Amino acid sequence: MSKEIKKIGVLTSGGDAPGMNAAIRSVVRTCAYHHIECVGIYRGYQGMIEGDFKEMGPRSVNNIVNKGGTILKSARSKEFMTPEGRKKAYDNLVAAGVNALVIIGGDGSFTGAEVFNEEYGFPVMGIPGTIDNDIFGTSHTLGYDTALNTVVEVIDKIRDTASSHNRLFFVEVMGRDAGHIALNAGIGAGAEEILIPEEDLGLDRLLESLKKSKASGKSSSIVVIAEGDKIGKNVFELKDYVEENLPEYDVRVSVLGHMQRGGAPTCYDRVLASRLGVKAVESILEGKSNFMVGVLQDKIALTPLEQAIKGKSEIDRELLRVSDIMST
Amino acid sequence: MSKEIKKIGVLTSGGDAPGMNAAIRSVVRTCAYHHIECVGIYRGYQGMIEGDFKEMGPRSVNNIVNKGGTILKSARSKEFMTPEGRKKAYDNLVAAGVNALVIIGGDGSFTGAEVFNEEYGFPVMGIPGTIDNDIFGTSHTLGYDTALNTVVEVIDKIRDTASSHNRLFFVEVMGRDAGHIALNAGIGAGAEEILIPEEDLGLDRLLESLKKSKASGKSSSIVVIAEGDKIGKNVFELKDYVEENLPEYDVRVSVLGHMQRGGAPTCYDRVLASRLGVKAVESILEGKSNFMVGVLQDKIALTPLEQAIKGKSEIDRELLRVSDIMST
Amino acid sequence: MSKEIKKIGVLTSGGDAPGMNAAIRSVVRTCAYHHIECVGIYRGYQGMIEGDFKEMGPRSVNNIVNKGGTILKSARSKEFMTPEGRKKAYDNLVAAGVNALVIIGGDGSFTGAEVFNEEYGFPVMGIPGTIDNDIFGTSHTLGYDTALNTVVEVIDKIRDTASSHNRLFFVEVMGRDAGHIALNAGIGAGAEEILIPEEDLGLDRLLESLKKSKASGKSSSIVVIAEGDKIGKNVFELKDYVEENLPEYDVRVSVLGHMQRGGAPTCYDRVLASRLGVKAVESILEGKSNFMVGVLQDKIALTPLEQAIKGKSEIDRELLRVSDIMST
Amino acid sequence: MSKEIKKIGVLTSGGDAPGMNAAIRSVVRTCAYHHIECVGIYRGYQGMIEGDFKEMGPRSVNNIVNKGGTILKSARSKEFMTPEGRKKAYDNLVAAGVNALVIIGGDGSFTGAEVFNEEYGFPVMGIPGTIDNDIFGTSHTLGYDTALNTVVEVIDKIRDTASSHNRLFFVEVMGRDAGHIALNAGIGAGAEEILIPEEDLGLDRLLESLKKSKASGKSSSIVVIAEGDKIGKNVFELKDYVEENLPEYDVRVSVLGHMQRGGAPTCYDRVLASRLGVKAVESILEGKSNFMVGVLQDKIALTPLEQAIKGKSEIDRELLRVSDIMST
Structure with missing residues (x-):
């Protein structure tokens, strides 16, 4: 990644989850902090294909840290599964001067990101957002708590x-x-x-x-x-x-x-979203790509997207025993 | 009702509703305030038949004003629909020295109370408790808000x-x-x-x-x-x-x-429960029987049980128009 | 008021209260329902003086029924207490084609409305919004519940x-x-x-x-x-x-x-706000002015602003006795 | 600790915190699960001195997992800071057949436990309960979340x-x-x-x-x-x-x-309390003493009480930077 990053796009994809707005806010403000431009992409990959973009300054994300849902909306996009769809998306990003993407979503969304990165060498960074907590490489996904x-x-x-x-x-x-x-x-x-x-x-x-x-x-x-x-x-x-x-x-x-x-995110999800957004943007600025930013053992940690997609999130089996004892 | 009231029984019957505990507390404390004894009857009419009674002093209802459900439990009783069942219930009340009943429940529960009163001349007073708000003679039932x-x-x-x-x-x-x-x-x-x-x-x-x-x-x-x-x-x-x-x-x-x-009752339901409990007990002490204590136009009001059972609670039709306008 | 009403202005004034947004939404949508234009005025009377107006269609108030605070902001305006300030405000309203005002606020705000109406014959309608419930002519103010x-x-x-x-x-x-x-x-x-x-x-x-x-x-x-x-x-x-x-x-x-x-308004405050907004706009369209729209004995009722300002909202003294009994 | 454990005492001490009840429940039920008796000690060390004990079976802790405060009450005890006070406490425990203690509280409470253990060789195990999260050896104290x-x-x-x-x-x-x-x-x-x-x-x-x-x-x-x-x-x-x-x-x-x-504990605090209670009891049964049971990097971990008392809980300084960026 030799090209200098000047503008980062952010989108939410897949099922929405509380904390997505806090993550959008964090991405937007971390960009502003580092004097990078930021573009919000509506309705996930579908909006990328349709060029549904909006410049986002730090004031555009006022008072959303505590809001459920996603102000960028989310949607599933069949078209993005086709090479033609991804081509349109790529052309739109280039036309808008976007150099890198932060994708907030689940493993389906990360798969799309990985394919897109493979085809166009476009820098992508994932933030796990789904209430199910079923993503490898992070002990917590946004919205789970x-x-x-x-x-x-x-x-x-x-x-x-x-x-x-x-x-x-x-x-x-x-x-x-x-x-x-x-x-x-x-x-x-x-x-x-x-x-x-x-x-x-x-x-x-x-x-x-x-x-x-x-x-x-x-x-x-x-x-x-x-x-x-x-x-x-x-x-x-x-x-x-x-x-x-x-x-x-x-x-x-x-x-x-x-x-x-739905619902207002808990404190944990808001703080996690803030931390993940900072790390996602700063990792891109350090030239990294194709990672998911997660939390492991209370520390922010990068996992290659491929592993995040293929790996299996395991439950804590000790909790089965705790549950058993608690129902004594 | 020439007999002096010395002990009042209270029960919850039918579907439970938030505010029932606040009403129980109010009945118990109003009795204590007037130096009357109070007996809690468990599981509605079924507990009356089984003699499942407990003396309740003012401290027995500490810290329940904000609790959902009913500490006296609720149940439906087929046996109370039979004369034999009601006979057992009556005998238990007499044996326990109970002179009057406060029934917290819906119209099914009130019907039971009315029949019981008719058969045995036993003083009964109803408090409307059901989330559905479908009782005539009160603008609000406990739990509705x-x-x-x-x-x-x-x-x-x-x-x-x-x-x-x-x-x-x-x-x-x-x-x-x-x-x-x-x-x-x-x-x-x-x-x-x-x-x-x-x-x-x-x-x-x-x-x-x-x-x-x-x-x-x-x-x-x-x-x-x-x-x-x-x-x-x-x-x-x-x-x-x-x-x-x-x-x-x-x-x-x-x-x-x-x-x-479920859930902790709102302030409205707690205050209403407190008011209804006071009025129910004091009405009994004034020699009244066979009424439901409700709220009409913000004032506590008595309605004969028979009317409460037969009457139909009407929706405010103006709200249909408001809804229509709001969805413009 | 023989002049036909074509455009209504709405503002929030004084301390904010939950339900103000639901009332704004109701005023805006009731205008749309009756094919009247609606203008939001920011920061209360101060924004009226500064001409801080915004046209509001029915979609501009999406998803605010459950939001605390007021999207129109509130402020106290010393300038509006002067004839010069009110002159500026009047000129701005005329220039914007506004024919009538809905003021959401407390008695201070109503006093301003009354003076303004007196000086310019400008149709005004008040909606009581304050958590304190200290306004005569309504059993409930917005935000109180x-x-x-x-x-x-x-x-x-x-x-x-x-x-x-x-x-x-x-x-x-x-x-x-x-x-x-x-x-x-x-x-x-x-x-x-x-x-x-x-x-x-x-x-x-x-x-x-x-x-x-x-x-x-x-x-x-x-x-x-x-x-x-x-x-x-x-x-x-x-x-x-x-x-x-x-x-x-x-x-x-x-x-x-x-x-x-602060906080999301309760169901009661949202429904009340919806009802009051409808009645405020429709009363203006019927040629009424200088009233407060409140709720009395569960019914929407108009009270002359002057009475609403001068009258005293009384507590329910029976509640003092209930409180006394409850602390037995 | 060669003596067989047959009865465990549990108390809450210091400032109360949400999750204490869930921890009490966990201790009580883990005891029952392992066929050990359990005794609740009221008002912390003061109740230990006064012999304010109560046998607790698994049904005695029904429906408290979601309640704030502590059903065992808490108090500060000056008397326990004296050798005479601790002697009385010890005698009471022996008389009641209690072989080990679980103390739920903060570092002041742990200091008392340590001194008591030192003087009488009495097995003690600490569970960190305080909203301040200021205890070394655990990333989270009960009530903090x-x-x-x-x-x-x-x-x-x-x-x-x-x-x-x-x-x-x-x-x-x-x-x-x-x-x-x-x-x-x-x-x-x-x-x-x-x-x-x-x-x-x-x-x-x-x-x-x-x-x-x-x-x-x-x-x-x-x-x-x-x-x-x-x-x-x-x-x-x-x-x-x-x-x-x-x-x-x-x-x-x-x-x-x-x-x-106050308030109902979050899911995190309830699950943590359940896990800590299990580990505290099972550690005692394994012959351990003088530890605090905490959570480190998402895993339950024991820390010697002495370290828990003397160590300093550090904030995550990276969060200061995140806060700074977020306020851009």
Whole structure:
């Protein structure tokens, strides 16, 4: 990368997550701090193809550090999966004088960035933004901590009504491939059982556990279930199965859904977003490209995009044991 | 009612609602203030039948004014629908020296109270506690204001992600027979359309409205739907119908469910609960029976239980027009 | 007012309050609904003098219904208190083609509106926006319900630490002339005593009440104090006085301050703002002027500005008795 | 420690912090899981001296994972600083059959534990619970993450009113010796300047920074100040100083105070508490004593109590630079 960086583009792509705005703000202000121009690209790669750009000075990101969603909007772009689409995008960036890109998103977004970098040698830097925390190379993705708190607050409310009526609730949370949200929010919310994609608990053990819970004198129970759990039944089928096998239980289902993506980011997500944005821009200015900026063991760390895409984010298996002990 | 009141029983019945604990606290402390004994009855009428009673002094209700759910638990009792069940309940009350009852619940609970009063001449006083606000004789039921705020906060989060992705969300809220929650929370959350049981908007008008919304330049939309809406399709069928007829829309569904029943009560619900509890106890001490204590035009007011049960709580139709104007 | 209304100006003035943005949105969209133009005036009367105007279409108020503060900003204007200032303001309005004004603010702001109307015959309509709820002619001002909930949530947190340490807390809340916040939030938060401007409780009774509270077995206590209480000591002097006279108490002070003005409005404040905005604009279109649009006994009602300014908003004295009973 | 552990005592000491209840629950249930008895000791060391004990089975900690404060209460004990006091405490523990102690608190509490262990060879294990995060040997203390979010949410509200009025706010947060809260919450809240005990910024630089902020077009500013900052003026003196030197600023002060100690713990604090409780009990069962159980680089780690007491918790100085860049 011999070319001098004068203008950096920033975009958000894939599912939105709390903290994305704080990251945009950080990228914009770090550019200003280093006297680099910054361009916001709307609606992810689709806006790159359509040339939907906007110059962003430091005042353009006032009062967004605490806002959920993304002011740059997000979208999926089929066109960017084609060479023609990427060509248009490249031409637009060149025409706008953009020298490098910061992509805030998940692994799908990073794949797009990597291909684009490969084809055009265009400097790209990724910031992990997704509530699912399913990205290798970072212990936390933007939005994950916020989503945990959203889930825990909602289950606290459900627990009020569960314990008033001595009921069993199945609460489905996000996480198709990763049980991070279910496992951590489940422990945080005091769930009796937690079903995650990484672990096939089995239906028998679930019934066993619920029986034991009743016998231990608990009057109500919460089971937290990740969307992608391996138990082979969806949450409504599971309800039917349990009611059939444990008629003493009156089961209710709650699917939390998209509310988990929204809301004001937690302090952690805001600070993390600020740190990642600084590092992304400064890494570009140091001539680096094709990395994801993440956090590992509390330190900001770079991981090659390729690894971030291919690697697998692992849950902390010790937490399964903690969960087990907590439901004593 | 010539017999002197020396001990009052209090119970919660039907679906729980935020503010029930504040009402229990108020009943208990008002009794103490007037040097009357107070007995908590667990699990509603079922606990009355089973003699599940507990003496409650003013310190027994410390630190519950802000707690969701009900410390007395709630349950539905089939046995209380039988004369035998009510006989057992009566005998238990007499044995415990209880002279009068305060019932916190909805119209089903009030019906039980009325029958019981008719059979045994037992003084009963109702306090309306249900999030649905579907009780005649009170502008607000306990828990309704809290539920409105819960719904609005959740839709605020959904809006973050809706507007980041230019999506349409159908949000189903509680209200089988009454559209109070949908109508007020819908306006509060800035919904584009609101579907309620009291009004058959019709599918055509919904499509029309969504088309207009798109044309007006709105990039995302929220439609709030009461469980009991009259449109003839459930919320998932509605999604399919709209996607078929308006392919430009990417629709998501969120069913809020039981979280609406929980959470710390709002200031309004706590103050209302405190006022209603005072009035319920003092009305009993004045020799009154068979009334519901509610709030009408900001004033505490008594309504005969019979009217509270038979009357219909009406929505404020002017709000339909306000909603319409707001979605301009 | 025979002149046809074609363009309405809207401004926020005085202390900001949650719900002001929802009211601005309502005024803007009601204008659009009736095919009237709408102009936002920045920084209250000062912006009127400086001609700081902006045309506002219905999309300009997207996504603000849930935002605290005021997008039109607020300011106090000394210049508007002079005839010269008002002349400039009038000239600017005429030049911009503005035919009528909606003023969102407190009684100071209404006084300005009334003088302006008197001098220039300019149609004005007031919407009460202040957290203090100290305006005659409306049971609720915009922001009041939100402030109550903010206060109650903060005191809930303080109670956690108070009851962990068996401490006494004095919590000062807003309200120089009116005890609405202290009285309602005090009951809502379960305060042992409430000191308000409307009632001189006296120091002796405070000491007596605290002694009784200790004797009754309460391990911690909260006293809520309005800024403008009549007890003759500020909150820190009061702490010293109590610690001197009741050495068994370890007193802490918390002054809540400006946080009470901010935050997302509650559902109630959003719906009220929507209703008031509709009524303000439609009243102007019906040829009315010089009224405040408020809510009385749950109905939207007009009060002449002069009365709104001169009248006194009364607290509900029954609540003093409820508070007394609740601290049994 | 050859003696077999059959009964563990748990207490909370020093200032309370959110997550203490979750830690108590974890200790109690981990004991139950390992078929060990557990005894709750009320009011910290004072209750140990007074023999204020209570057997705690797994159901005794139902529904407290989400509660702020501590159900075991906390207190400071002068008597425990004397050999006589500790003798009484020891005798009580022996009489009750308690073999080991888990102390949840800050470094003052750990010092007591260490002395007690030294004198009586009594196994002790510490869990760091304090919102200030000022303990060596753990990246996070219980309650710290919750306090950060409480502060950030309050400053978000203050920002609403600050930006509506173009004002400067000084917000004082907790932290006598450590700037962790101020630094992280300051970045999270988008503060223009952050004053902490670890860094003497100097009054000149503060004025310079505020001038620059105004010049850059910012209309409002927040300065976050730790209680123990080194600038040599308290927050009210600072207000006067700034208003004298920068008359263009209208300064307001907000001292957040004790509300920072309360509230429902965040998911992070609940999960951390659960993990620390498990490790504390299991470490005792493995024969360990005199350690603090903390978290370092996301892993649970033991630190000798002596080091935890003497070591100094350092702020992340890179955050000072991030803060600087963010206020561009």
